Amino acid sequence: MPKRPLSQRSSVKNTILNWVNLRRFMQILALILFTAGFIGLARGSQASQTGKILIQLSPLTMLANGLSSKEFLSFTLLGLILILAAVITGRAWCGWLCPMGTILDLFGFLHPKQKKQSQPAEQLRQIKYGILVIILIAAIFGNLTLLAIDPLTLFFRSTASVIWPALDRIISAVERVLYPVPLFSDAVLWLDDLLRPVVLPVEPFFYRSTVIVFLLFASVIGLNTVAVRFWCRYLCPFGGLLGIFSKLALFRREVSSDCSSCGLCEKSCPTGTIDPNRGYASDPSECTLCLNCLQKCPRSTIQWQVKITPPLWMPYDPNRRIVLAGFAIAAIGTAVLNSEASSRRPSPTLLRPPGTIENDFLSTCIRCGACIRACPTNALQPAALEAGVSGLYTPILIPRQGYCDYSCNACGEICPVQAIPPLALEEKRTQVIGKAYIDQNICIAWADHRDCIVCEEMCPLAEKAITLEENTVNVENQPITVRLPKVDREKCIGCGICEYKCPLPSEAAIRVQNSSPMV
């Protein structure tokens, strides 16, 4: 009786199928872990270290931050873990663990059916190396603007300011509809206690720049409509960095001579790196170890072996030209960004987390959004243009949206790169975020001659920065005595609770303004 070919024996098929299932399982598990890490970034959470470490795993952000801030702190070393992993397994991170990669796979239904003619040009793969060079050179010049497109910062920031608040809107709406129904009351309360404040905030959160954060996130996913994992193939600088080290990957995909050139592996490859012209071999800098090819191959001609191989250089790999081009773009780009008006004078609405110094801040903040998640009062939000284009997505404090809680120092504690310094509460309370001023044209006391005093009441300082002065005015020949608020600018720390609580409907009559001298 003829023996069944190796590839068709169920034992072999089962083993291959298990590897693919394992990868999918790991992808989901990693996405859950990253989401749990995100949840843990909230103030007071036991799991805040988890979230921090997950962000510190990115070699791209750690390296860029180190180059830009000229300080290599201990956490920077965490970035080496994935570099080492790339040397051993190639871009397995991309296929097994990266949360953006998993999200792109989940949105795989967007991509067109594989057609050879409609594949974008191979040379486009070089763009991600160009972006990588731009990021690193710009970092040397002190500019970290492009770190906004690191996949991990993209994930954390988008989850913090888009996905989570949107999810909260949906869950709150369901709660509000079901809670009044006596049948469901207790169940809704139980769910609410489970979710708040650990997973979702107790008071609803709103983000001014939620749409522009969403647009970036949606664009990355939307690129799937052009090709499978478009982002990972052509644009992702993180993938580019891992790709360079993957050239030395010990664990390699090999195609044996049994190959019948059926082309099934090529069709199943999400990064499109299997080349029929080279005997269906793949480029280890592009292969994300998805193992689809292994599963599809009818003859088991594909294997992963441990071998030391000289690096394979492809036409789209980084070469001198792309490095020089990247250098030029980084130099010009940094120069252009430094010509923005925000470099001369801060915008009055530019309020930073307590303890940060603006010039240092732009060169250390990795735009990850951890502080935005940690802030318990919704005060910290991703910037739009308040700090110029170079400050896009860095955290700013918007007092009308949320005040800086006098009892809190969560942002400094959570910042993975200490761009916001970790200060003890007593010291944080002395940091000046801005200075409050009163608009006497709309203040209820000053303009309407009625007592209000909410701003004075809310001021958290032991010696309040707002005092009330009794004043008598003649209104239509009647004397009216009103308590007028006045700000002591020496004492004010700009926490913004006065602006937040001012009972006027839209713009507050007391506002906090940037007061930092340009150094």
Place this chain on the structure above:
Amino acid sequence: MKKYNRREFLRAMLIGSGALAVNTILSACRPKIEPDQAAIPILNTPTNAPAPSAYPTDTTKPTPFSTATTPPTSYLAVARGTDPEMMVRRALASLGGMENFVPQGASVVIKPNICVAYHSYEYAATTNPWVVGALVKLAFEAGAKSVKVMDFPFGGSGEEAYRVSGIEDQVKAAGGEMVVMKALRFQEVDLPDSGKLKFTKIFDEVINSDVLINVPIAKHHGLARLTLGMKNLMGTIYNREALHQNLGVMLTDLASFLRPQLTVVDANRILMANGPTGGNLDDVKEMNTLIASPDIVAADSYAATLFGLQPEDLAYIREGAARGLGRSDLANLKIEEINVDA
């Protein structure tokens, strides 16, 4: 995408509208919030009392009147000493014991002042934790089914404020429960008999509990001059900022609606300046005093004198007395002063 034909579309619309209608009907089935009328005032008229019509004759909740109560010996009790729990016990005993306020099996809500999460209790911004703990113990001793303690801070989160103030520890030690006041549970309420506050959102537990015990700490306040019992009730509503206009009338409206059975003013430490947030130990004065009364206006009136003020100096006391919410004429009230340490 499934293509709908007309029949399927109409079916889907019918089911959707039906679901919405059922939900609306079911939601409307919850009881409407209205002040109910129960007759008997809790305590005897004091000596030299004017006609009973000046007294509060309705309460929102049925008056707890157990046959086993000891008769009260005062309308307002003032305890002085250094042991907060003993002071609470002796003051309550003078008022006829906690059984006079908490019937068997009652659900009790205790509303201390936990307005900020900034400082520990020594800074006198939040109610003394041992006073709150003692009230929890006494409520359970009187036979309460549940005792829940809550406030809605304006600075910092509920969880943080409960912890930093020290109240959480004492309440849990006494067997009570801290409840974070979440947005979902604030119910819209009409107050048709009000002067100014016609409509607001009040935490449902406060409305639905059998007994409400109001435990403010006596503090300086920029607008109200002093924040005492009537001001403390602001922590039960969601949108407080609007009340700052016409505060006297608004607070009387709110207190007339909520009608706490018992008001205990914590004056162990009082905040003399920079209230209500505090933060400077120099602004704290140790008075070692505790005031308790079923009459919120009377309790506030007595507390005002601790700051060197007269009851009439405070707008909300004038308004409350004028509208029959309570008494501010301390000279005519039966006040028992208890020296606990003696």
